[in-house]
Amino acid sequence: STLENATICGYHIDANATIYINLWALHHDECIWPDPWKFDPGRFLDNDGAILSPLHPKRKRMLAFGAGRRVCLGESLAKNRLYLFVTALLQRLTFVPDDSEAVPDPDPRSYDLGLVLHPKPFKVKAIRRVHDP
Template identity: 45%
Template sequence: NVIGDVRGPEIRDRQQCPLVEAFVLETLRYISHTPLALHSTREATSIAGYHVEKNTSVLACFWNMHHGDSEWEDPFLFKPERFLQQDGSLKPASDPVRKSFLLFGTGRRSCPGEVFAKSRLYLFLSTLLQSFNVMEPEDHSLPEFDPREMDSGLIMQPKPFKIRFERRKQRF
């Protein structure tokens, strides 16, 4: 509805497509592709009341951050609307829900590629949805998608599945 079918999606369309943005954020939260991050303290510090010496390895578990009941209602349900306000706009970065999403880290140690990654995901997804209907294959049913069943490792990966793409009529 925002872009139409006379041109492809552009970065400037992003703010007018909050559901696509919410879908991207919920996908990243739900799957937590990189479940762990390893850091080292540069100086002695305190974390949640515990003293931590300089040069101590600290393991951040993004999986638990993104699937904990205390931060996320129904954490194993895929709900892009959790990132939307009542009026359908994207919740601001200062919203507690958005602040609980830490896949790219936070502060000085946050990933420098976050802005680029999210913009590319938006362009990829919006172009895909504009160009194709995405459907269940005619000869298979889609499996239940539960991130707890993914192949774990340094990067979480879904088990193989089939999907059908049907090209939409395009004018551009």
């Protein structure tokens, strides 16, 4: 909560107020992100394909794990573990859409609204990859 009364950009905020940042709106702001609806991990790479420095303006505006004193302490652990987990899955399995139903629209604007924005459920087949000895 806020420590004292404050005015920010003309908005009065009382002391002890709880402030929530709408990260979804921040990450989809067309003034900050060109084509924010496009899945484009390359927007965080430099011309040589290296990841932008954490001090780069684009990286500073990506707040999925929070910032400052409230940053997620598990971010690096989660990223490393998820990378290993997903890589292991993709080495061993091929994922294809299930024939029984269509894959829903991947555009987040078509997702179900709720506490968390998520796509409509759909089925996939995980097929074990066969490797030659």
